[in-house]
Amino acid sequence: MAMLALSLSGMAPALAETAQGAAPAERPVVTLAQAERGWIEARVPVSGSLVARQEVQVHALVSGHEITGIEAEVGDSVTAGQVLARLSEDVLSAELAQAEAEYQRAEAGISQAESQIASADASLTQAVAVLERTRSLRQSGNASQAVLDQAIATEASARAALASASDGLGVARAALAQAHAARRIARLNLDHARITAPVAGVVVARSARLGAIPGGEPLFTLIAAGEVELEADVIETALSQLQPGDAAEIEVAGLGRVQGRLRLSPAAVDPVTRLGQARIALDPVPGLRPGLFASGWVITDRRQAVTVPASAVLADASGERVQVVKDGRIDTREVRAGQIWQGRREILEGVEAGEAVVARAGAFFRSGDQVQAAP
Known part of the structure; x- marks a missing residue:
């Protein structure tokens, strides 16, 4: 009996090892995300300074007569034909x-x-x-x-x-x-002894002085209709995406977000900076002044598309792919990816809306691997 007990006690560790080796291995836990259909935008960054859309200079049309009266100051809104100054008559x-x-x-x-x-x-x-x-x-x-x-x-x-x-x-x-x-x-x-505004606008500069005899310099400078726009720098690689009329979202220093539209695309590129200058018309907002710094985006496209987290798209020399999870197994899909918008990547081909994909660390898996979703 003692020998039998000894034999059984010696077999116990071996049986335990056999039982442990026979247990199925645990499947890796992965974070899944769902391919969803939603809005995606293509944007081009812009930055620059506010300028007058149309600057109008007002000169004295008759010379040799002193200024006897000034009736407009910087910041005044004037109408077409309004008297700005008077000369001796x-x-x-x-x-x-x-x-x-x-x-x-x-x-x-x-x-x-x-x-x-x-x-x-x-x-x-x-x-x-x-x-x-x-x-x-x-x-x-x-x-x-x-x-x-x-x-x-x-x-x-x-x-x-x-x-x-x-x-x-x-x-x-x-x-x-x-x-x-x-x-x-x-x-x-x-x-012409009455110097008048040729257009309606805002006075932004005045050089007229009482008693002075006007020369060749402008006496007043106006912004026609008070329209101020953004003269924006655009990188040369993005110029082909721009079309007049594209919507824009601009952050103006001290004023916040202002909506606008692309009025003029760059006609040339600076050979040194490799930047082109675009003109973006801004919605009329109190406080817009020439010289203010502004930056933002021109929205070149807005459409609905299938998207996945940007981290779910894997790319190497062979192309782009996404790890789709179906019935607990990895299915590596070749995809054609598009724009990135708010942390999600557009999928043009390869994945349908509603399918589950590995959100992160998909490069560690191969097609057919078994995984389980994280809680």
């Missing part, structure tokens, strides 16, 4: 009065020339009648040749006088046209 008013007088004199010259034509025409009519009578008398022998010659000369002189009077009328009309132009210029110069 003393000399301009006198020039207009002189031009008016010259015009009236030219009009009188027209009347005088017309009277001279009428007088010359009457003289010519009389000379022609006398010549005809004298010719008749000469044919009947009742007038001498000398008298006939005098009548011929008188008729010729009257005809020349009529021609000269007609030419005088042309000169008088030219003088009237010249006087009319001079009067119009004088009126325009007097009107």
Whole structure:
């Protein structure tokens, strides 16, 4: 009995080892995620400074006259035609009065020339009648040749006088046209003494000073309609994705998010920085000012697609793949991946919505491996 007990006790460790070796191995635990259909966006980063969409410079259109009044300041919103400043009108008013007088004199010259034509025409009519009578008398022998010659000369002189009077009328009309132009210029110069806004907008700069005589520099600078937009730098590799009209989300320093749209795509690329400059029109928001820094995104595409966590897509020299889990087994799928959006990767081909995939560490498994999902 003692020997039997000893034999049984020696066999116990061996039986335990056999039982342990026969137990099935535990399946690895993996984190699963579901392929879902949702919205995905393609975005291009942009950054730059705010600028005026259209800057308008206001100059004095008449020179040599001092500024006597300023009626607009930086920051003012003005309408088209609103007076911004005034110039001295003393000399301009006198020039207009002189031009008016010259015009009236030219009009009188027209009347005088017309009277001279009428007088010359009457003289010519009389000379022609006398010549005809004298010719008749000469044919009947009742007038001498000398008298006939005098009548011929008188008729010729009257005809020349009529021609000269007609030419005088042309000169008088030219003088009237010249006087009319001079009067119009004088009126325009007097009107230009009031410096007005050519468009509605916001005054952003003023160099006009009381008592100064304007030179070649602009007296005021306006932003037409107050429109401010982003002049944004775009990397050259993203230029082909941009299309005018694309939506944009821009963060403006001190103001926060502002919506906008791409107005102009870059027409050229800087050979040094490899950046192109785009123009993004921004929604009107109080506080937009030229010079503010802004950055954000241009949304070049927005669509629905099947997506998985970005970490679930494995890529190497052979291509891209995803570890799909079906009935507790790994099924390695070749896929065609697209955009990354908010931590998820677009799957164009290879995985359907609703399938479970290994979210992380999929590279450690091969097709056919058994796994179990983490709780």
